[in-house]
Amino acid sequence: MRAAIRRNGLTCTCGSLHRRRDVLPLNGFGGCGCAVACYTETMNTENSQNQSLGATVDQLCAIIRGRRDGDPETSYTARLLTGDEDKLLKKIGEEATEVVMAAKDRDHDHLRYEVVDLLYHTLVCCERWGVTPDEIARETRSRFK
Secondary structure, three states: OOOOEOOOOOEEOOOOEOOHHHOOOEOOEOOOOOOHHHHHHHHOOHHHOOOOHHHHHHHHHHHHHHOOOOOOOOOHHHHHHHOOHHHHHHHHHHHHHHHHHHHHOOOHHHHHHHHHHHHHHHHHHHHHOOOOHHHHHHHHHHOOO
């Protein structure tokens, strides 16, 4: 398995080169914020294989938060956080449609992949408009019956 960022903190699995300041280390992980695939690779490191969904989402939220001040020229997440809001909202709609299509096809692996894309873009949306992970957790818990 490849880590999202090589040990020197400069080369991403997406093939992009990133300055050290654009790399947010979390528990030994790095993430460039250029694409969901980079986050997927980040989460697929040996140390995180047995993390709960909650811990993984917390980690992803922290990575996204760290991209707020990133360079939109090199960071996909920074572009989503600071660029044209309609592009982000359109992307969420596209990802939701892809989840529906994968479910309709009963394609387990594709569904899992698309759910992660939708989750990532939804969390970026929440970060952009100031909805915190704690607020999401409280709202989720309030619906338990």
